[in-house]
Amino acid sequence: MLFAGILPAWTAPAAYRARAALQSTLQRYYLGKHDTEAAASAFVRGRAGVLRDHGISSSEIAKMEIMLPYAATTNTVPTLFWLITFIFSRPELVAALREEVRALATAAGEADKDVTVDIASVEARCPRLMSCYRETLRVTTHQTSVRTVVRDTVLADGRGRSYLLKKGVDIHLSIATSHLTEEVWGEAAGEFDPERFLSGGAATGKTQRQAYQPFGGGHHLCPGKSFAFVEIMAVVATLLLGYDVGTSDGRPWKVPQYAQWSMVDSIHKPVDEGAGLGIKMVKKQGWERVRWRYTI
Numbered sequence: 001m002l003f004a005g006i007l008p009a010w011t012a013p014a015a016y017r018a019r020a021a022l023q024s025t026l027q028r029y030y031l032g033k034h035d036t037e038a039a040a041s042a043f044v045r046g047r048a049g050v051l052r053d054h055g056i057s058s059s060e061i062a063k064m065e066i067m068l069p070y071a072a073t074t075n076t077v078p079t080l081f082w083l084i085t086f087i088f089s090r091p092e093l094v095a096a097l098r099e100e101v102r103a104l105a106t107a108a109g110e111a112d113k114d115v116t117v118d119i120a121s122v123e124a125r126c127p128r129l130m131s132c133y134r135e136t137l138r139v140t141t142h143q144t145s146v147r148t149v150v151r152d153t154v155l156a157d158g159r160g161r162s163y164l165l166k167k168g169v170d171i172h173l174s175i176a177t178s179h180l181t182e183e184v185w186g187e188a189a190g191e192f193d194p195e196r197f198l199s200g201g202a203a204t205g206k207t208q209r210q211a212y213q214p215f216g217g218g219h220h221l222c223p224g225k226s227f228a229f230v231e232i233m234a235v236v237a238t239l240l241l242g243y244d245v246g247t248s249d250g251r252p253w254k255v256p257q258y259a260q261w262s263m264v265d266s267i268h269k270p271v272d273e274g275a276g277l278g279i280k281m282v283k284k285q286g287w288e289r290v291r292w293r294y295t296i
Helices: 007-011 013-031 042-053 058-064 067-073 076-088 091-102 119-125 127-140 175-180 206-211 225-242
Strands: 105-108 114-118 144-148 153-156 162-165 170-174 243-247 279-283 291-295
Touching (some): 007 013, 013 058, 067 076, 067 225, 076 225, 076 243, 091 127, 114 225, 119 127, 119 225, 119 291, 127 175, 127 225
Parallel strands (some): 114 291
Antiparallel strands (some): 144 170, 153 162, 243 279
16 A cells, blocks of 8 residues: 555656556546547547446546556557667668558649558558567567466476476566577577568577567467557668658667566667667658658
8 A cells, every 4th residue: 555555656656646647647638538529549549438438537547547558668669669769770780671662552633642651451462561560579579478277286397307386376478588598499589680570580490480479379368569669660661662761860770679678668779769870861852842652
């Protein structure tokens, strides 16, 4: 009770006040039933509608929905950071990906053209970009999954050793271990390989598919998986199509090292929050006045 109700106001006063300000704004929004208006997204309308159907008040909805910005950005932003860094630090890879992404874009008009990018077709039509995305998740995801043992189970490692997991015990499964084990991914398991997930690549076998779990699996598959994918692909496709991206000082890219793992985060952060790595984005000639649209 102390940690939940009192201490945050003293240990993290700025964050506490910021959260209170956001909650106050959301209170006005939900108490005014603005989520039911046509201008509200179907996502917001649907969530609030389900909560109200189950007897949750508008005031409580406002407190609960404060988690949405956190859920939508906490792992998506660092994943996007690494994907942009891995892609644009390799000029030859950028050229190949641009050819793929062009097939997703349709344009109307010339002087002030609307460009619509079909994000829904990325998985089917952009195998190399999908490989880069999956490989980024593989090398940067280090979260743990928690499971409860439902019956006494003995696991063998194939080397003569066995382990007894007792019923009722909670176990923590390290995703980083399954993502970086050389026995599964090869000697270069810790390195980013943009072609690893292409057909015939090093990640096409059954063992690799079983070991790859950036969003968990089964009944515990992350419900935000598709939402995060759309966010990330919309940004990356836009940069590939309409921008030249380089370092802010014009020097060659230097991919940052990973910071020490944190139990709080699911995705690696760069050392010193990426200090020293600045990028410069310049609109490509002929794309200066584009209006971007997306189909998902």
